[in-house]
Amino acid sequence: MIEVKKNNFFLNEEINTFLKNIIQNKSLANGYIFYGAEGLGKKQTALQFIKEIFKQSSPNENVEEKIINNNHPDFLIIEPDSLFATKSSGSFDLEKTIKSGSEIIKIAQIRNIKTFLSQKSINSEKKIVLIIDAHLLNEAASNCLLKTLEEPSNGIFILLTSKLNLLLDTIISRCQIVRFRSFSSKQINSILKEYLDTSKLTINAKLKLEDLINSANGSPNQLLKNIEIWNDFSDEIISKLDSPINDSLEILEISKSISEKLEIFQQICLVNLIQTVWWRKTKNVGLVKKLENLKYLLRKNIQPRLAWEITFLEILMKDI
Numbered sequence: 001m002i003e004v005k006k007n008n009f010f011l012n013e014e015i016n017t018f019l020k021n022i023i024q025n026k027s028l029a030n031g032y033i034f035y036g037a038e039g040l041g042k043k044q045t046a047l048q049f050i051k052e053i054f055k056q057s058s059p060n061e062n063v064e065e066k067i068i069n070n071n072h073p074d075f076l077i078i079e080p081d082s083l084f085a086t087k088s089s090g091s092f093d094l095e096k097t098i099k100s101g102s103e104i105i106k107i108a109q110i111r112n113i114k115t116f117l118s119q120k121s122i123n124s125e126k127k128i129v130l131i132i133d134a135h136l137l138n139e140a141a142s143n144c145l146l147k148t149l150e151e152p153s154n155g156i157f158i159l160l161t162s163k164l165n166l167l168l169d170t171i172i173s174r175c176q177i178v179r180f181r182s183f184s185s186k187q188i189n190s191i192l193k194e195y196l197d198t199s200k201l202t203i204n205a206k207l208k209l210e211d212l213i214n215s216a217n218g219s220p221n222q223l224l225k226n227i228e229i230w231n232d233f234s235d236e237i238i239s240k241l242d243s244p245i246n247d248s249l250e251i252l253e254i255s256k257s258i259s260e261k262l263e264i265f266q267q268i269c270l271v272n273l274i275q276t277v278w279w280r281k282t283k284n285v286g287l288v289k290k291l292e293n294l295k296y297l298l299r300k301n302i303q304p305r306l307a308w309e310i311t312f313l314e315i316l317m318k319d320i
Contacts, residue, residue, distance in 0.1 A: 036180025039219030182218025
């Protein structure tokens, strides 16, 4: 497990300052959309924002603990239905969950918001609703949410999404967008030095930290997840994928090994790393596109072993 020296590792200071000013100036909007790629700290920042709002009304309450334990009477969190059900069963692992398209936020969950807002606030001036992965609202739920946003109420809505284009334009127009931008490699390096105990940061000897940072797509959070995943890879797999494979028999062997030994989410992380390493060595755009298509096939869970074989063979034949 990677040890973090400070609790606010994933908080974006610029956004945090902006949100604190909103609270201090008492200029809270009825709705916010926290938008940005996965792993940029949207949820952690939202929870910090919610905590600060509640603390203004109840400075002596143990607000943080109640929010973390999801038992604050004026706070409601909405998550995609199938993910929430799995979490309740005790077998939920978000890091290993690959969204298959079956996870949605249903209208019944949004109707629950109406019931929640119809009740008087207990410890604060306003109630707060946090919607995780708001882009997974189905059509009926989206329309229901829109009506709820239009009606005057004592609620503040915070929607988290990595796919703004999947939200209704009318929902977007009723919310203030807070954009989370990806970090540069230089910024991530600085964050690692400031927040991590690098003496305890173990990285597979065959991997370069620079490649790991570049393959994290500007997300410090994703970098840490990936390091833990990549450290589980065997040296055999990593060494054979140091550069494009030029032997068809070896392609069949490594494709079989990858598909049998790694879960789909691990395979996708591996493709991200391969893209970064091979781009650094070849600067071949077509090659990167082939690997991008491989990630698409893996997410769809379309015969992973065959997907690896075809991708590597096409690259070998320079069909790019």
